[in-house]
Amino acid sequence: MPRFTFSGGVHPFEGKELSKDKPITQLKAGKILVYPVSQHIGAPATPIVNVGDRVLRGQMIAEAGGFVSAHIFSSVSGTVKAIESRRVVTGDSVNSIVIENDFLDEEVKYNPLMDWNLASREEILDAVKGAGIVGMGGAGFPTHVKLSPKEPENITYIIANCAECEPYLTSDYRRMLEEPEKLIGGMKILLRLFDNAHGIIAIEENKPDCIALLKKLTHDDKRITVKGVYTKYPQGAERMLIHATTGRRINSTMLPADVGCIVDNVDTLVAIYNAVVYGKPLMERIVTVTGDAVSDPKNFKVPIGMSYQEVLDADGGFKVQPEKIICGGPMMGFSMFGLEVPTTKTSTALLAFEHDEVAASEPSPCIKCGRCVSVCPGRVMPSVLADAAEHGDMEKFLEYGGMECCECGCCSFICPAKRQLTQNIKSMRKIELANRRKK
Amino acid sequence: MADNTNQTTYKVSSNPHVRSKATTGGIMLMVIIALMPATGFGIYNFGLRAVFVICVCVASAVLSEFLFNLILKRKQSIFDLSAVVTGLLLALNLPVSIPLWMAGLGSFFAIVVVKMLFGGIGQNFMNPALGARCFLVISFPAAMTNFVTDAYTGATPLAALKAGENINIFDMIIGRTGGTIGETSLVAIIIGACFLILMGVIDLIIPGCYIVTFVLFLGIFGQRGFDPAFITAHLAGGGLMLGAFFMATDYVTRPMTKWGQVIYGVFLGIMTGVFRVFGPSAEGVSYSIILGNLLVPLIEKFTRPIPFGFKRSELKKLKGGK
Structure with missing residues (x-):
């Protein structure tokens, strides 16, 4: 029987046993919640509350800043403490709404559709x-x-x-x-x-x-x-x-x-x-807390805006001091500087590794083994693209389909010379995307 | 505000955050292991002197790379084991009677001239061991074609075949014939090749296309038709098997793209056929592979994979964006 799949791809260690049998646990929000206004692709949302305002759980606090944008809702009831730049998982500073939880859990009244089967x-x-x-x-x-x-x-x-x-x-x-x-x-x-x-x-x-x-x-x-x-x-x-x-x-x-x-x-x-x-807005999501440095890997239902530190504390903290913490999965997630950043609508996981495999592997010259070419699901030649990126050769980069890279990381994963293929290609793609926006 | 608990810093890097276990050194080690049956049989077949030739070649290769890096103040690269592979492959491509200084010189040439001067591992445009072999054949033709040893006094089976003499096929498959140290035993080479294929180091595309094309060429132009004895003799004799599985598959000097590998294999098969059938010498594998090596950039350019979701006719769009 033919299998439903694609050509290329890799089989990294799955590690799902750690948390797959742990039922979802609801987490209670902490004292301070932070909502970056840019949790999505597209225009940042515009804050519609002011410092000092009282907000309820489920109340809109920032409105979509355009068609390609999304509203943001408070996941607790409390007071708006500040609207200021805060660090997010990628390391960028993003304008954020800071809310102090009053633990009263007062909710707005939701207006569900009467019957979606009849709705337009x-x-x-x-x-x-x-x-x-x-x-x-x-x-x-x-x-x-x-x-x-x-x-x-x-x-x-x-x-x-x-x-x-x-x-x-x-x-x-x-x-x-x-x-x-x-x-x-x-x-x-x-x-x-x-x-x-x-x-x-x-x-x-x-x-x-x-x-x-x-x-x-x-x-x-x-x-x-x-x-x-x-x-x-x-x-x-x-x-x-x-x-x-x-x-x-x-x-x-x-x-x-x-x-x-x-x-x-x-x-x-x-x-x-x-x-x-x-009629409920998006205020919660499931976050997996796992990795070999976490004492008790689990799945949590997390109020969006909670910091990763609080999520981790609820889990019992680290078993050993991790070298690396990642927001998201090991293949495409972001490594984080620290845990004092908020969870957002796109936070899938908090991953903590005792040892960082990237730091442990020293990049060496390409031996042209072609493994990156055979695993690339986008059917481009990562080693050639990474060379072009290192030389700043945008023309060659585009000619070899650099923009077709989906940044999945298979090439860097498989590379026996431990080259930073994905990283080089990603930075070049960023430059080109910025160039295209300029035009 | 941030990081007020403790001043721990975490390592940050671009994704992916996990890496496979494969390393360059590990791959080279597997190639060395895969060459052991052929090496062992070479020693068994040709005696103690084969050990000397192999040791001199490997030592000279590693030492050349070590000194080159030392003198040019480069990062030491001998631990990736590629120099060992080069030295070993060269030794397996030499007649056992070669003067040891020539063997050492060959390794020096392979490492310094063919590999390091072009930028080290990954940058050489031809297989170092084969480059060195051709250098030796041109510089010392007599020593390089002297296959007379205590064990075998006659010509190599291919030379004998070319001269129209009868040969013993069974001996050729086992490897009890004259020739270079590592090329004689079909069985030993196949065992090593199977190991490499099972470990995922090489695949069958290049050796398969190479051998199939060569057999077809021989059948059509060899004037003996598809005579099984004749074909088997050509496959088992000479450096074809060693070349097809261990040198044509050399990562650095073969195309990376799948279709490029097919073209490359077919090209090697045709060239080896031309050299063996129409050429004056009985051999032709080394020259074919070196010629193939030179064409690799061109082959790769024309067999670039088409990115997912594109048709060949749409490739111009790649540059334009939306």
């Missing part, structure tokens, strides 16, 4: 937009933009990205096991938006229990198929997943909608369900 397309889209939902797999693309393609009748597949191909992460896995009906509900809402679409729930084969459970729950729904995809990183990358499940291909200049697909992550679908059915 616009009402559903408004509910999604009004809840500030963004792609929660890591990129943070505003979901309402994704759901508003130019020709909605051409959308033929809604793909639920349940691959969770990043090693160590188990938040999506727990979500699927514990709240499968919400995931399916979210999918049904999207199918309601696109009449010609078929729903595909794509799950990596290393989660057979999820596949079985979701198959059982959807067996009488003709519009939803559960597909097991081959376990390989980066199976959950949007382009790879579309190819694996539908055979269609897109490049960096296209959107999934160009080939009639819309891809949404598990958590995003659950957020859509919560927004439409309960």
Whole structure:
């Protein structure tokens, strides 16, 4: 039987056993919560509260700064203490709203749609937009933009990205096991938006229990198929997943909608369900706290805005002093300077490693083994691109398809000479993207 | 505000934060292990003198690289073991009767002239061991083609075949014939090659295309048709197997792209056929591979993979952006 997958990719150590059997634990927010106004791709949100204002849980505190942008909501009740620059996971300073929790947990009254089965397309889209939902797999693309393609009748597949191909992460896995009906509900809402679409729930084969459970729950729904995809990183990358499940291909200049697909992550679908059915905005997300330096790896439901330090403290802290802490998975996550940064809508995990494999491996000259070329899911030649990047040769970089790199990190992972391929290519891509914006 | 608890600093780097276990030195070590059956059989076949030739070649290669780095104040690079591989491969490509100083000189040439002067590992445009072998053949033709030893007094099987004499196929497969130290035993080379393939160090694209093309060429132009004995003799005799599995697959001097490897393998097969069938000498593997090495940049340029989601006709779009 042919397997649903793509060509290239790598098999890093999975490490999911650490936290996969730990049920999701709800965390209580601490004293201070920080909400950066830029938690998504696109224009930063504009704060609509002032210092000293009292806010309720679920109240909008920053409004989308354009069409490609998203609202931000307070996850606690309390007082706005400051609106100032704060450091975020990437190390940048971003304007942030700081709220002091009064622990009263006063909530705004939510206005759910009466019955989404009868609601119009616009009402559903408004509910999604009004809840500030963004792609929660890591990129943070505003979901309402994704759901508003130019020709909605051409959308033929809604793909639920349940691959969770990043090693160590188990938040999506727990979500699927514990709240499968919400995931399916979210999918049904999207199918309601696109009449010609078929729903595909794509799950990596290393989660057979999820596949079985979701198959059982959807067996009488003709519009939803559960597909097991081959376990390989980066199976959950949007382009790879579309190819694996539908055979269609897109490049960096296209959107999934160009080939009639819309891809949404598990958590995003659950957020859509919560927004439409309960009228709840996006205020919480699942964060996996794991790694060999963490005393008790677990999955938490975290109020967005809580600092990583508080999340870690709730988990019992470090077992040993880690060399490296990462926000997100080990392949595509950001390494952090410190833990005093807030969790955001796109925080998938907190990972702590006792030893840093990157620092331990000294880069040496390329021996042209070609492993990077054979694992590259974007079918470019990372070693050539990295050379071009080192020489600042933008023309060659573009000619060899540098912009087609999805920064998945397979090349750096596999390189026996331990070259910083992904890093070089990423910096060159940043320069080119900045150049294009200038024009 | 930030980091008020303790002043711990964490290491930061670009993604990915995990790395595979493979290292350059590890790969070279596997190549060395894979060459052990051929080396062992060479020693068994040709006696103690083979040990001397191998030791001189390896020692000279490592020492040359060590001194080169020392004199030019470069970072020491001998620990990646590639010099050992070069020395060993060169030794396996030499006749056992070669004067030891020539063997040492060959290794020096391989490391210093072919590899280090071009920028060290990864920068050489031809296989160092083969470059050195050709250097020795041109400089000392008599010593390099003297295959007369105590054990074997006659010509190498390929030379005999070319002269129209009868040869013993079974001996050739086992390797009990004259020739260079490492090339005689088909069995030993295949064992090593299987190890490399199983360990994922090399794949079958280049050796496969090379050998298949060569067999087809021989069948069509060899004037003996697809006579199994004739074909087997050509495959087992001479440096074809050693070349196809251990030298044509040298990472640095073969194309990285899959289709490039196919073209490269086919080219080597045709060239080896031309040299062996139409050329004056019985051998041709080293020259074929060196010629192939020279074409690698060109082959790579034309067999660049097409980025995911593009058609060949759309490649111009890569430069333009949206």
